[in-house]
Amino acid sequence: MVKKIKDDQKNEFSDKYQKLIELINNKNNTVIKYPEYKNAYDYVERKFPGQNVLNVTVYKVRKSDLEASDYAGVGGLYVPGKRAVIVSDIPSGGSVSTHARKVISARLAIDEVIVHELLHYVSHKFYRTHDVMMEEEFAYGNSVPYLLAKGHSEENIIRYNMLPFLYSTINSQKLIRKILEERNIKPSIYSLYLRKHKAGSAESYMLKAIKSIQDELHERTIAAATKKGQFIVDNYRIVPDGEENDSDNEYDLEI
Ligand SMILES: [Zn+2]
Numbered sequence: 001m002v003k004k005i006k007d008d009q010k011n012e013f014s015d016k017y018q019k020l021i022e023l024i025n026n027k028n029n030t031v032i033k034y035p036e037y038k039n040a041y042d043y044v045e046r047k048f049p050g051q052n053v054l055n056v057t058v059y060k061v062r063k064s065d066l067e068a069s070d071y072a073g074v075g076g077l078y079v080p081g082k083r084a085v086i087v088s089d090i091p092s093g094g095s096v097s098t099h100a101r102k103v104i105s106a107r108l109a110i111d112e113v114i115v116h117e118l119l120h121y122v123s124h125k126f127y128r129t130h131d132v133m134m135e136e137e138f139a140y141g142n143s144v145p146y147l148l149a150k151g152h153s154e155e156n157i158i159r160y161n162m163l164p165f166l167y168s169t170i171n172s173q174k175l176i177r178k179i180l181e182e183r184n185i186k187p188s189i190y191s192l193y194l195r196k197h198k199a200g201s202a203e204s205y206m207l208k209a210i211k212s213i214q215d216e217l218h219e220r221t222i223a224a225a226t227k228k229g230q231f232i233v234d235n236y237r238i239v240p241d242g243e244e245n246d247s248d249n250e251y252d253l254e255i
């Protein structure tokens with residue numbers, strides 16, 4: 001059983017990997033090499049010197065080709081094992097569908113996506129972490145000084161750079177349980193409403209309750225994700241000399 005799961009993962013990985021290799025070889029790509037996007041390259045090189053960052057090739061891939069390769073909505077990718085990263089020709093940091101049936105999209109310039117992906121390159125090559133949250137915190141966090149230097153406010157960095165990712169990291173089951181508890185609604189009742197909704201037989205008061213709960217879930221997910229973003233910004237922004245960085249207090253994931 002264990003072996004089977006491992007084999008499946010391996011196959012899935014190779015299939016995905018194959019698609020990445022096909023993507024970087026796509027003839028529609030624009031190939032970017034240093035000193036194009038010099039500021040982005042120089043920033044990551046200065047931050048992590050001696051890691052060959054200036055030799056990484058950036059493949060600017062057409063959005064439609066990304067979509068055809070099952071990478072719809074992706075703004076950038078790191079290609080493990082290659083000195084290569086991929087960015088979409090339509091810059092984006094991805095987007096996420098929310099609990100309130102809306103979409104939160106990132107607003108990023110290509111150089112900003114390049115910085116993020118070059119940071120993934122550094123992190124994969126030298127830190128070998130396989131924890132998605134740690135990986136992303138490394139890339140988002142180490143981008144912060146670059147984005148601040150470009151004149152983005154902390155608020156906008158969190159909203160337009162980090163939020164689509166952070167939103168998806170908030171545990172919605174835990175939050176739903178909390179909201180139901182506060183509203184004195186039994187989880188079994190809520191499940192019943194959802195089942196009826198799915199079957200198309202929910203009464204209007206049930207639909208109203210579902211909408212209200214999901215709207216609250218959305219608002220609280222935004223709040224929790226924003227708090228997480230502020231935590232990352234606080235930990236990675238450059239602290240001027242002589243000032244204490246008071247941000248190394250425990251991050252509390254409770255909402
Ligand atoms: Zn990333």
